Amino acid sequence: MSEPVEKTDTVFREQQERYRGTVFLPKTSFPMRGNLPKREPDMLAHWAETGLDGQIAEAGRRADSIFTLHDGPPYANGHIHIGHALNKVMKDVINRAQRMNGAQVRYMPGWDCHGLPIEWKVEEEYRRKGKDKDAVPVLQFRAECREYAAKWVEAQREDFKRLGIQAEWDNRYVTMDFASEAQIAEEIGKFLLNGRLYRGLRPVMWSPVEKTALAEAEVEYHDITSTTLFVAFPNVKDPTEGQLLSGASAVIWTTTPWTIPVNRALAAGPDITYTVIHVTGVAEDSLVPVGAKLIVAVDRLEDFLSGAGVTGHEVLHTLPGRALEGAVFAHPLRGRGFDYDVPLLLGDFVTTDAGTGLVHMAPAHGHDDFMLCRAHGVEVTEEVCDNGTYVDWMPELGGVHVFKATQPVCDLLTQVRDQARQDGAPARGLMARAEIVHSYPHSWRSKKPVIFRATPQWFIAMEPREGDEGGPGLRERALKALDDISFVPASSRRRLTSMIEQRPDWCISRQRSWGVPIAVFVEKRTGEVLRDADVMSRIVQSFRERGADAWYDTDPAVYLGEGRNPEDYDQVFDIVDVWFESGCSHRFVLHQEGVNYPADLYLEGSDQHRGWFQSSLLESVGAEGVASYRTVVTNGFVLDGQGRKMSKSLGNTIVPDDVTKTLGADVLRLWVLNSDTNEDLRISQEILKQQGELYRRVRNTLRWLLGALDGFTQAEALPLGWDDVSAPVDVMLDRLVPDEAARALRHKATVKARKALPLLEQYILHRLYELYQRVQEAVKTHQWNGVYPLLHNFCNNELSAFYFDIRKDVLYCDPTDSHARRAARTVLDVLHRALTTWLAPALVFTAEESWQARFGQEGSVHLERFFVPEEGWHDPELAGRWETLRQVRRRVTTALEVARREGLIGSSLEAQVHLPLTADEQVVSEGIDWAELCLASEVHVQPGQAEDEVRVSRADGQKCARCWRVLPDVGQNEDHSHLCLRCFGAVSA
Template identity: 60%
Template sequence: MTETDYRDTVFLPATAFPMRGDLPKREPALLARWEAMGLDDRLREAEEGRRRFTLHDGPPYANGHLHIGHALNKILKDVINRAHRMAGYAVRYVPGWDCHGLPIEWRIEEQYRKAGRDKDQVPVLQFRAECRAYAQHWLDIQAQEFRRLGVQGDWAHRYATMDFASEAIIAGEIGKFLLNGSLYRGLRPVMWSPVEKTALAEAEIEYHDHTSTTIWVAFPVVHDTTPGHLLAEARAVIWTTTPWTMPGNRAIAYGPDIAYAVIEVREGGEACLVGPGNRLLVAADLAAVFASTVGIASYDVLHTLPGTDLAGVLCAHPLRGRGYEHEVPMLAGDFVTTDQGTGLVHMAPAHGEEDFAITTAHGIAVPETVLDDGRYAEHVPMFAGVHVFKASDPVAEALTAAGGLVHRGTLVHSYPHSWRSRAPVIYRATPQWFIRMDGETDIRGRALAALETVDFVPAQARNRLTSMVAGRPDWCISRQRAWGVPIAVFVERATGEVLRDPEVMQRVVEAFRSEGADAWYASPPQRFLGNDRDPADYEQVFDIVDVWFESGSTHNFVLGSDDLPFPADLYLEGSDQHRGWFQSSLLEAVGARGAAPYRALVTNGFVLDEQGRKMSKSLGNVTAPQDVNDTLGADILRLWVMNSDTNEDLRIGKEILKQQGELYRRLRNTLRWLLGALDGFHDGERVEFAELPELERWVLHRLAECGSQVARAVQTHDWVGVYPALHGFCASDLSAFYFDIRKDALYCDAPASVRRRAARTVLDHLHRCLTSWLAPVLVFTAEEAWIARFGEGSSVHLQDFPEIPAHWHDAELADRWASLRAVRRLVTTEIETARRNGSIGSSLQAAIELPFSEREAATFAGIDWEELAIVSKAGIEVQPDAASIYLDPQPGEGAPTHRAPKVTLAPGSKCARCWKVLEEVGSHEAHPALCLRCVAVVEGMAA
């Protein structure tokens, strides 16, 4: 028999599982397979009677293709859901969509503008129908894109905020706040978009650098109440970055703990607007900086006085005599500092929260000077019809003419913009609908108490949400738009009181349930008010509710049944949702149901490009999930998510995805080698645990450690580091160590040998465990690897995670093998050195001699070093008087002295079948090219 003939006697791996993933082609085929086999229905059947786990889906917005942030969030949710299902839970995941609100309305208006149509001329029901069709179009597209990512869910029963049933529930939730007294209409300053003509929530705001005109303005003191009348002929100077708010000024705030100075200008600079003799009031600590900034060359400090002396002082508006005849009182404000400006703050109650609070507390009326489109109202003297964003010049010119402008400059600073239009926003006081945070219902206090029972991942997120809830103002829930659920209430014209009638609300809810919220626009008011009231006596409110209230109500769409109990076990969204959905859901649920809607909150970071920049089309650094699916496959994207620290911001790009591709190939090759080495494996081969060699028991210990890590992640919802650890186990412990060592036994031992059977027993455990643990992430690849072994009728997604026997954990064995591997690394280093210098060709040509101390020889007794080092011959040289050579020294011993193992050529000839170099090769007459082990196997096969 020739050497070539012996190749047929080697048990080489055999599997149909291909080396190349070819995921863009295979993944759609697997999706079709799952559809054909009714996998979702089979999952539901298999979960009967199990304890339930519910992750309530935060609704993405239905207005475009999915971006990479969507993919990150949905994949993370899917991994958690799948892992819980495989850990023994019943999981029904209901995906949802946010379909109302400004972004969709804005898109329809854009279409109108391009077509030259006037939105205000379009009937509201027609406009709403176009918004609904647009949202439905993108909802359908996004659903398919999510499914292409491998996300499993009850897609047939998804929820959407624009469903009739949802709109009815939202109206009913508004009604609960109406009836318990929490809902009220009030005039307060809110973030307002002049471009979109609506109030905005904080979560709809983003901050960009903006160049603002700054002005220093002098207010003449007309009523001096200071001891000694120190402010005679003085003017109080304010500094502001919003000149357009000057027509709305109604007060000046001072700091009661700040010292102030009256300075008299001795000499003005060339560009100074205040001449000698002018007396100005500013904070004493800021006097020098102020003088330098506004161009005052020299001045005298006439008086200093404490802030408390300014109580009762009245000023005139700098435009008095030009339509601004009201007095401007000086009011104490704890928020006033000397960080910048003059230490005196201009108060325009319609255009700032602190301004509003301090002036209304003193009974000062709030003027409405700015219209919804950003123009001054017709009754505003001097500036009627001017847009506030173009008001800096006319305001400054008017102040100059009146002698009130002290200085003008510019400032680049972070300024709020609408996230949709990208246009700057303003604070504007308008009548809005609010939910009261404090008072009798004490939503704030109950929400903070509820948060104490919620688990947070990461833990530090708790502080962020609790501080936001503790410090937030009343919740403004009204928007002045058309596409959404109306705040379906009536206000009595005679009294201004909102109608709080349960029967009216019930009629509204019933109408919405059958016809949708369009019923509010299509029906006469009498339908809702009933026959006992005259519609002429009531104002019908057409403001729509904030989309954050809608999405915060979604737990009412989904949760509350035996199948999906309230509260949810988990909410999972991006870290920005502490000010968005996490908060609105909490406040809505606490206010309406008295409890938080979630037991745990998990947040993920944002996705940046490889340089850490925000993605934008203009930079050309956008990574679209659809492109990754088409070029690399969804499993690569899913692996990227789970190999990242999702608690922090993540990065993605071509190079990072290329790295993920390499990690994927290692995992795939691990599965492929397992499948090949398990070819033909059957239960009759199994070896009981007690009979397993030490190496196999060590592998099972490592498997148990990985299993514990997976189980801990299931319970804590914290998956950071789990899959990198699994990859490390596959690459380091298996491919580079265990598989390498056991190839000889698997390929060359007789099928009946205990060593080969033991290895195949462990490989069976490895395949089942790894394929199951990888299934939540590599949903397509794990299915492929399962089918390759168990056939087309099976699915890994119908499996539970394997039960890990407690006796697999063996810490003492792990410590022993940590030492063994440390010695082995020294051996393989010497073998590699011998290969590089030409002393040997491969490790099987080597013979090694290991110098051991007596303690090491005893510790490593029973180890087959030929097998462990993958050499043909190994010997131990015991040095009786030596301290530890490899192990840490015992107390009293000296430091270990690492003596290198000796590597030489092994004596004998190379076996044509196993390639070991042994002196026994040639001793068998019938098979002179084989070692005796291989002779026995070959003859056994022949027999």
């Protein structure tokens, strides 16, 4: 029977107090609680006071290489939202990692300051005050827009700085700077002079509310309920043999009744089969006249009959779509002021997916309509005004808004239908009416529906044009440039490629006031745009000195020069699309010293495939001949915790400022790095709370490292390789055990340890090497998904729950010159340097706090490079060995936990363990102190099988008042009768 573990509780507690001061407990100024909302602003102030940004810039000049991430500009029209925070944090992590990996990084943030987003906000203020925008002088209005934008540039800059974003904040670019406006005008001039800029009539997406053309990137889609119509067009010219169409009417289906008055043609699919039917019966509420002869596609016949209430019919003829070529129909409103013929044209875009297989063409209000009608000489008329109303001379409908025209149009179509029935004429007009819910484009600013509308606009040609510089067109050049660009994720390549393949000519003009004007002249007599390099040069120089406002108050003669009469030219006042402006931003930034051109990286949200990625590519390829970027990284959108889009009406928005005030910026940054940014991300208060818990664990790891390193100097450090060390043999490592064989094995391991770090330390260094490879992979690929979860798991599972747990005894209780303690502290030093530098790109404030807690506030982790593990630390064989050891350890800890629950022991240090090991496990265990590894006082290793039970009993001996191990050598020294020999050596050293 073993001796009692402790003589009396009272005596033992007294002895504990006696030796408490001799235990090397962790000590650090790094607090457990981050208190980030208060500490982070203080750190920002410290960085500003010490000029950290300047130090970073100076250090960059000595860097090994250059890395350039060009910042896509947000609009300066409000505080930043969570999407801004996501994007800027991703960029910041990449920039900081590149810098700490040895590159010079110059990051110049930018802002879009022109165009409708700003103008709309200023106009909202006008409307609130009852002020007429059109009555305000243009230069006064532009000045108010400039003031508004400047206010929000400053506000957003402070928002981004609060997130810990490092940038050249005093060297930012904004599109409204005079130099920027001059550069934008110069880039327009390049397209003018190379022949790709032209003025033409094309259907563009038009906002009747904002009275301007919109880019695809300025449009969002919402479901609306629309009225659908089946409308009959009577035939007036039959090209078929046997007059198969005589007396018949072509039936079309439309979801936009307002386009019927501006119809100019019909389209049929050449390979679609059509039928002419004779209506013999209809439902009571049907609008189709009995006896009508109607033309529809065979594949759409059943749906038409059902939708129009036709109960009886006979098929008169079937014929291919090609047979319809040359047919002419009458406009359904003929006799009401729409007295023109409607030719039937063949179009490959016609399908039988919906409708009747026949499509009505309003060439001023649809891309396919426009192209087909233009190709066949059909007139394109402008009959809808800027505000969305029909022109005053539109018969019956002048002044009616197109979105209010459904009922008036239906009334007219009903009247002509009834008149045709009364006259015994072929069917025409309204055949059926219904409603449909479908997706429809809206302006993302006004949230109002848009229309397609043909207006004279300025375009950049995607295909070669007569008079341009020759060679491949812009589309072909852009697609070729994409071949040399990397995409992250790789799947996004196809998205951008398909958009370039399918896009029409680039409409760059807008009918607004706030922006850079398309500063060109058009000769009145010929309608030709003036292409003169000297004129363009004078305009650019004027903008550089006075900004784009100069276009509005300078005598045109100054620009036109001698020999030209200003009276012969129209001065263009359309402003350029803001996407063209931001697409020019590479010219503001990427031609400075210490910056790469093309940029190494563009990083924006997935919506920018139709926005900035595309406009930058087209602008740079069109003007410079090369793409402005080498790699494109795309991040997803931010949704709420349930996967819904964020909106104020749902009350599910997360505001970055609220997060920094409650949890701190580092927690928000950790959310970004713990998310899969390639996909749409989710965020909620609960998700942020979880991130706060993950942050706490990482912080606790840093705190424990700092505490355990208290007083550490490099003089204490051991070599990290297999070199001989001069440390004396620590006899206390060769603890007294009854088993002579075990004692010999322990001595052998001790001797080996003098030639290298202990196996446990070697394993930790190997894991650091592996983690560093993952960090390097992220640096190279810009894919940080998964890196910080790996670091968190390493901190939580391999350090806090494993390595630290095992090494606490050595660190707290071994003598200061103990080889094991020195080895552990040497590795802890490495761990602190590695983790702090690797965490620095993400947890910018916490990593700095950790660094300065150890090395003082004079330095900064953000001036350091990544800690680089040595190649020799990589030891996969050792890692495999530790995988087995940890599996065995789990068997032991499970048995210890059972013994604790059953009351056999109070803690694992009161246990002795009988551990059966297989032959392979015994080989792997050579040099392993199982008692140390399992936090037990004694472990007896014996041959066995993997399924053999691990047995636990109370250890023999007494409990040491200092280390709490139960050992037989406790009390062998009379002066320190409550200590084991190891602790006696430590207190008497």
